[in-house]
Amino acid sequence: LRRIRPLLAGIACLAAAAGASPAPAGPALAPETVEAARALRDRALAGTRATEWVASLIDRAGPRLAGSPGHERAVAWGVETLRALKFANVRAEKVTVPVWKRDSESGEIVSPWPQRLVLTALGDSVATPENGIEGEIFEVHSLEELAGRGAEARGKIVFFDKKMERTADFHGYSTAVDVRGKGASAAARFGAIGVLIRSIGTDSNRLPHTGGLRYDEKLPKIPAAALAAPDADLVERLGKAGPVRVRFRLACGAQAPAESANVVAEVVGRTRPDEIVLLGAHLDSWDLGTGAIDDGAGCGIVIEAARLIAEAPRRPARTIRVVLYANEENGLAGGKGYAAAHASELPKHQAAIEADSGTGAPMALSWLAGPTAETFVGEVVPLLAPVGAGKSSPNGSGGADISTLRASGVPLFAVSQDLTTYFDFHHTANDTLDKIEPKNMDRNVAAVAAFAYAAADAPQSLERIPEARRPQPE
Amino acid sequence: LRRIRPLLAGIACLAAAAGASPAPAGPALAPETVEAARALRDRALAGTRATEWVASLIDRAGPRLAGSPGHERAVAWGVETLRALKFANVRAEKVTVPVWKRDSESGEIVSPWPQRLVLTALGDSVATPENGIEGEIFEVHSLEELAGRGAEARGKIVFFDKKMERTADFHGYSTAVDVRGKGASAAARFGAIGVLIRSIGTDSNRLPHTGGLRYDEKLPKIPAAALAAPDADLVERLGKAGPVRVRFRLACGAQAPAESANVVAEVVGRTRPDEIVLLGAHLDSWDLGTGAIDDGAGCGIVIEAARLIAEAPRRPARTIRVVLYANEENGLAGGKGYAAAHASELPKHQAAIEADSGTGAPMALSWLAGPTAETFVGEVVPLLAPVGAGKSSPNGSGGADISTLRASGVPLFAVSQDLTTYFDFHHTANDTLDKIEPKNMDRNVAAVAAFAYAAADAPQSLERIPEARRPQPE
Numbered sequence: 001l002r003r004i005r006p007l008l009a010g011i012a013c014l015a016a017a018a019g020a021s022p023a024p025a026g027p028a029l030a031p032e033t034v035e036a037a038r039a040l041r042d043r044a045l046a047g048t049r050a051t052e053w054v055a056s057l058i059d060r061a062g063p064r065l066a067g068s069p070g071h072e073r074a075v076a077w078g079v080e081t082l083r084a085l086k087f088a089n090v091r092a093e094k095v096t097v098p099v100w101k102r103d104s105e106s107g108e109i110v111s112p113w114p115q116r117l118v119l120t121a122l123g124d125s126v127a128t129p130e131n132g133i134e135g136e137i138f139e140v141h142s143l144e145e146l147a148g149r150g151a152e153a154r155g156k157i158v159f160f161d162k163k164m165e166r167t168a169d170f171h172g173y174s175t176a177v178d179v180r181g182k183g184a185s186a187a188a189r190f191g192a193i194g195v196l197i198r199s200i201g202t203d204s205n206r207l208p209h210t211g212g213l214r215y216d217e218k219l220p221k222i223p224a225a226a227l228a229a230p231d232a233d234l235v236e237r238l239g240k241a242g243p244v245r246v247r248f249r250l251a252c253g254a255q256a257p258a259e260s261a262n263v264v265a266e267v268v269g270r271t272r273p274d275e276i277v278l279l280g281a282h283l284d285s286w287d288l289g290t291g292a293i294d295d296g297a298g299c300g301i302v303i304e305a306a307r308l309i310a311e312a313p314r315r316p317a318r319t320i321r322v323v324l325y326a327n328e329e330n331g332l333a334g335g336k337g338y339a340a341a342h343a344s345e346l347p348k349h350q351a352a353i354e355a356d357s358g359t360g361a362p363m364a365l366s367w368l369a370g371p372t373a374e375t376f377v378g379e380v381v382p383l384l385a386p387v388g389a390g391k392s393s394p395n396g397s398g399g400a401d402i403s404t405l406r407a408s409g410v411p412l413f414a415v416s417q418d419l420t421t422y423f424d425f426h427h428t429a430n431d432t433l434d435k436i437e438p439k440n441m442d443r444n445v446a447a448v449a450a451f452a453y454a455a456a457d458a459p460q461s462l463e464r465i466p467e468a469r470r471p472q473p474e
Numbered sequence: 475l476r477r478i479r480p481l482l483a484g485i486a487c488l489a490a491a492a493g494a495s496p497a498p499a500g501p502a503l504a505p506e507t508v509e510a511a512r513a514l515r516d517r518a519l520a521g522t523r524a525t526e527w528v529a530s531l532i533d534r535a536g537p538r539l540a541g542s543p544g545h546e547r548a549v550a551w552g553v554e555t556l557r558a559l560k561f562a563n564v565r566a567e568k569v570t571v572p573v574w575k576r577d578s579e580s581g582e583i584v585s586p587w588p589q590r591l592v593l594t595a596l597g598d599s600v601a602t603p604e605n606g607i608e609g610e611i612f613e614v615h616s617l618e619e620l621a622g623r624g625a626e627a628r629g630k631i632v633f634f635d636k637k638m639e640r641t642a643d644f645h646g647y648s649t650a651v652d653v654r655g656k657g658a659s660a661a662a663r664f665g666a667i668g669v670l671i672r673s674i675g676t677d678s679n680r681l682p683h684t685g686g687l688r689y690d691e692k693l694p695k696i697p698a699a700a701l702a703a704p705d706a707d708l709v710e711r712l713g714k715a716g717p718v719r720v721r722f723r724l725a726c727g728a729q730a731p732a733e734s735a736n737v738v739a740e741v742v743g744r745t746r747p748d749e750i751v752l753l754g755a756h757l758d759s760w761d762l763g764t765g766a767i768d769d770g771a772g773c774g775i776v777i778e779a780a781r782l783i784a785e786a787p788r789r790p791a792r793t794i795r796v797v798l799y800a801n802e803e804n805g806l807a808g809g810k811g812y813a814a815a816h817a818s819e820l821p822k823h824q825a826a827i828e829a830d831s832g833t834g835a836p837m838a839l840s841w842l843a844g845p846t847a848e849t850f851v852g853e854v855v856p857l858l859a860p861v862g863a864g865k866s867s868p869n870g871s872g873g874a875d876i877s878t879l880r881a882s883g884v885p886l887f888a889v890s891q892d893l894t895t896y897f898d899f900h901h902t903a904n905d906t907l908d909k910i911e912p913k914n915m916d917r918n919v920a921a922v923a924a925f926a927y928a929a930a931d932a933p934q935s936l937e938r939i940p941e942a943r944r945p946q947p948e
Contacts, residue, residue, distance in 0.1 A: 059711060062589035073587065113547065115536035115764070118903065205679055206763070206903040230906035237533060237907075289680070290589070429592065429680040432704035433711075 044446035050300035066327035067099035067258035078263030092261035095337030107248030132249035150190035158187035185216035198232035203424035278352035282328035289431030298355035305449035316456035335404035354399025360418035362389035366396025369411030370463025409464030518920035524774035540801035541573035541732035552737030566735035569811030581722030606723035624664035632661035659690035672706035677898035752826035756802035763905030772829035779923035790930035809878035828873025834892035836863035840870025843885035844937025883938030
């Protein structure tokens with residue numbers, strides 16, 4: 001079997017180059033590769049140090065929005081930790097990050113009865129005037145409803161009361177989150193003075209969920225905040241009986257960009273050291289919690305997966321590169337900076353995988369690459385079955401940080417994780433170490449390590465993302 | 475059967491009066507009483523308005539620590555609501571309440587690495603100086619451990635890291651809570667400068683639990699606060715690696731006492747209107763949440779139980795009196811004021827029951843009375859079996875507000891509720907309407923209404939608490 005593999009791979013590549021629908025490639029992995037990946041998986045399932053890396057990071061850095069003092073400590077932690085673990089070529093690669101800072105925030109119902117509201121500014125929101133803004137609530141349930149009733153929004157505070165569904169995949173989040181990203185400008189278009197949203201989350205805690213918004217630069221920038229779920233319930237209840245007036249104050253805003261860094265470390269490949277399998281996660285976090293699940297977990301998973309690969313009896317052919325990105329939450333400067341700094345090297349990126357989905361159990365391997373990569377995926381997935389990810393989805397996108405490699409066609413992967421409880425804590429003060437599930441961390445390390453070893457040791461190059469599925473230049 | 479009841483009850487009373495161990499009394503309740511109580515129960519199980527009263531209270535009053543503006547609104551709400559429901563003799567009975575106010579609070583780890591700590595002042599804590607207090611953490615796990623290691627506490631911030639066990643009854647709470655009540659003075663005795671406790675709760679949310687402390691007036695008063703569970707975890711983790719320095723600031727303190735009121739309303743008895751069955755709950759709440767489970771739930775339960783009794787085809791012989799107490803959380807001024815104002819009437823209090831255990835399902839009827847009351851209890855408990863409270867415990871104590879009636883021997887009752895999740899929310903910002911379980915509210919209304927009707931319609935007086943079980947004068 002092994003002897004015919006290069007030939008079939010060659011045929012597949014030719015077919016792809018010719019633009020024809022390529023025939024499925026034959027078996028992709030050597031038996032010793034499969035054996036080594038399986039051994040890594042089983043070693044990880046026996047217990048890893050991934051949770052230890054998370055604790056070490058968040059106890060030292062705490063909250064770490066890009067460019068903040070906590071983030072500086074996180075970068076220092078990354079360099080020191082990866083050096084202490086004897087990785088090769090450990091370095092901090094400079095990137096300039098946007099800086100947004102939250103100072104204080106408060107809100108209350110003014111009428112019919114005064115009462116405190118628990119809310120938090122959305123990331124990148126402008127501040128309110130010092131005394132806040134006060135207005136009548138105009139409640140809608142979607143961007144579409146606002147578009148149809150825009151005339152009613154003038155001079156008011158638009159309240160997007162959109163409830164997120166709890167799902168194991170991203171469906172619930174991706175369906176709900178548009179009001180967070182686009183709500184402020186959508187309301188400003190109709191003359192609203194501010195925006196409140198029901199937190200994009202699945203919990204009922206008095207802890208609001210922050211997260212980035214994106215202003216349309218052609219419209220006035222109005223302040224926007226998220227209400228904790230019980231506070232959104234209150235505004236909703238009062239609104240059923242009559243007009244509700246609310247006041248809120250946000251002291252927050254953009255500051256000068258800061259010099260920061262992606263933290264990079266490597267396990268140098270045995271025979272093709274210039275080819276790269278990238279394992280990504282992000283060091284930055286929102287400022288309310290300590291970023292244990294978002295994305296301390298991912299950092300712990302990829303560090304530990306790489307560490308286990310470095311300790312394996314035989315290193316894979318290609319280089320494993322860990323990248324702890326600087327700025328996922330509010331700007332993607334880390335991912336963009338990496339893609340720019342490594343542009344000449346990207347054709348030699350065999351694959352990239354990102355861990356940025358918390359601490360839930362692995363469910364599948366999702367991927368985005370040329371069609372012949374399916375053969376490789378088909379051989380890797382059985383290795384992942386014992387960790388719960390014994391299936392694949394060809395509609396992946398990797399993750400936000402590595403999405404910047406898509407334009408270059410780098411094959412992108414992710415271990416889809418069970419997100420059932422992730423959005424109870426995501427972007428809240430509640431994102432703390434106790435939410436980490438160590439057994440699931442081990443399962444994710446097992447999946448990432450086995451995948452990464454296989455990708456880095458595969459004899460052929462994985463077919464790159466077809467041009468038609470790459471982003472168009474703006 | 476009915477004809478011999480008075481005779482047996484008379485024998486029991488004589489026996490009790492003579493100080494002898496009384497023989498068990500015979501059946502206590504008339505068939506029509508049992509039938510009416512059963513009908514009330516079934517009516518409540520079909521659906522009540524108890525949750526509606528809770529929502530109405532907390533949406534108007536919000537947080538309502540005694541003497542605060544929220545509490546004033548709650549008193550007004552109580553009077554208006556009880557009048558609108560056509561209760562008799564609705565009034566606000568003045569009591570003077572202590573006032574304690576929280577303005578702001580913050581804390582952080584100073585070393586080994588700076589990081590915000592989420593904490594809240596314990597009720598009645600003194601303030602820190604404006605810049606806070608800073609000191610090294612001295613961690614102990616109990617008052618007993620501190621007593622044995624007191625010399626180590628001098629000049630430090632004592633951290634009581636006592637974990638509360640989750641139980642369905644009060645055991646977990648009553649075992650853990652001593653450090654909250656007594657920790658500050660216990661630490662001050664050894665020269666500590668401040669106290670932090672792990673929140674007395676069973677959740678792992680970033681929401682600390684407040685609650686009253688009691689200073690020993692002979693010792694310096696030092697500031698005391700509770701850490702949210704994840705923050706207590708952090709201090710504990712860091713402490714394993716070396717010294718931890720912490721700073722915290724509390725702006726809070728006692729203010730001048732205020733005029734406030736217990737809210738009282740009645741369903742006048744059919745044949746013995748001067749005899750009283752008291753249904754108690756408390757209107758005040760801690761300031762962090764909106765007091766839905768503590769004790770909006772209790773208010774909703776007793777109001778609705780009384781309302782259903784008022785609507786019953788036949789009113790019970792004795793008067794049902796609802797008392798919504800002014801000040802349970804920090805001082806018991808409501809309960810003390812009621813006992814003083816009604817001292818001459820207390821011999822005619824047949825029974826008192828308090829609802830102050832949230833929204834959990836009924837589990838048992840607990841009681842504290844003279845031994846012959848067991849006959850009555852034995853006839854009531856079967857009525858409560860369909861709501862889950864088909865057993866009794868003779869070691870009850872009623873509830874905090876009605877505990878002030880114990881000195882007068884008034885028989886005290888409570889429906890023991892399932893507390894499994896109560897201490898996830900108790901005394902936190904998370905005590906909001908969404909935590910109320912309407913079906914369980916109905917079950918509790920069913921239990922209280924059936925009990926109250928039976929007690930108010932029983933032919934004999936319930937035997938009072940024996941002198942030996944009443945509190946000794948101070």
